[in-house]
Amino acid sequence: MERETVRPVRSRRLRSSPWWWLLLAALPWAWFPLRDGLGLVGDTLAIVLPLLAGLAAVASVALGRWWGVVTAVSLVLFATVAVVGPWTPEDAGPVAPGRGVTVASANVTALPGTVPALRAADAEVLVVVEDSPSIDAALDAAYPFRVFVDGTPSVGVYSRVPVRLLEAQGPDFPGLRVAVEGRSPFVLYAMHVPRPWWTGSGSYQATPAEHHRLVEETAERVAREPGPVVVAGDLNSTDRARDYRLLVGQGLTDTLRSAWAGPTSVTQWRLFLLRIDHLLAGPGWCGDDAQRFPLPGSDHDGIAATVGPCASR
Known part of the structure; x- marks a missing residue:
């Protein structure tokens, strides 16, 4: 019984940790320096990026509560910059x-x-x-x-x-x-x-x-x-x-x-x-x-x- 309860407790602690959610909030921004190095994986992610970011933002709010909202806002901002950036006048x-x-x-x-x-x-x-x-x-x-x-x-x-x-x-x-x-x-x-x-x-x-x-x-x-x-x-x-x-x-x-x-x-x-x-x-x-x-x-x-x-x- 003790082994069965360790994983759920750790999982709840991880979800409640602000550092976990701050890390997830920062992670999407690594896309910009790394995207070309990802090769074909990056090409595929670029196609589905708006939908993928939207689903991740919804999941963050559902799982992380207030700290999840911070991650969701970061995801939305990241997706907006990635999608709209190449549309801006230049x-x-x-x-x-x-x-x-x-x-x-x-x-x-x-x-x-x-x-x-x-x-x-x-x-x-x-x-x-x-x-x-x-x-x-x-x-x-x-x-x-x-x-x-x-x-x-x-x-x-x-x-x-x-x-x-x-x-x-x-x-x-x-x-x-x-x-x-x-x-x-x-x-x-x-x-x-x-x-x-x-x-x-x-x-x-x-x-x-x-x-x-x-x-x-x-x-x-x-x-x-x-x-x-x-x-x-x-x-x-x-x-x-x-x-x-x-x-x-x-x-x-x-x-x-x-x-x-x-x-x-x-x-x-x-x-x-x-x-x-x-x-x-x-x-x-x-x-x-x-x-x-x-x-x-x-x-x-x-x-x-x-x-x-x-x-x-």
Whole structure:
């Protein structure tokens, strides 16, 4: 009988110890210095972080009473900083007057009902992810120049200035590499990197390790571009994870942060607060007028910004 009562007594003492709860309150903040070193584990935790932190906060209040409240508050503050931090404005500067090009990206889930929203975005260059032949035909009147490659992934680039396909999708390149002409020429990477998590649908997807490899290879390709470059599309890389920091670490500017950003995965993954659609501009280029716009029926919001050479300071 004595052995049976030792563990519950110790457990109650541990739960009532303020030092235990203060340690738990401090522990989540170790995420910031350690997250990239966690590798694939960190990538997975980054995806589920808001939900995981919320459940831990509820459990802390239920088990720890007043000291548990301290831990819960710390968890909520940590999750807020981790999630909202990459949404805060971080403007690299204005685009040079008369040199800007409006670029939009939209994962339309192959739904023709999104076409009015695509037209209303009024972008000069439009990237359509999960495109389809019917959507391609519907955009013909609005965009005289286009590159559409059906398949896995299915991506289209629609433009009001001439465009030229440089490289089509392949096993190690989930997107299109396109030359965009006009007043501010650039190379566009129109991307749909496969999901690094299970969806149950059997659709185009990858393991976290495969996803990270594809992002690494894309970052290396972009770094080798001799001139201006823009990366747009559904990268399936949350902005609080290692893959996003890898891309911006290459000198790419997150043009959506010319204003407040926010989640772009808006249906079944809404609780995870994922911003996985990105519009990144290469060194020497800036972004203005960032926005998100709804795509009826799609599980994504569209994104848009004006990109171009940075104005002289």
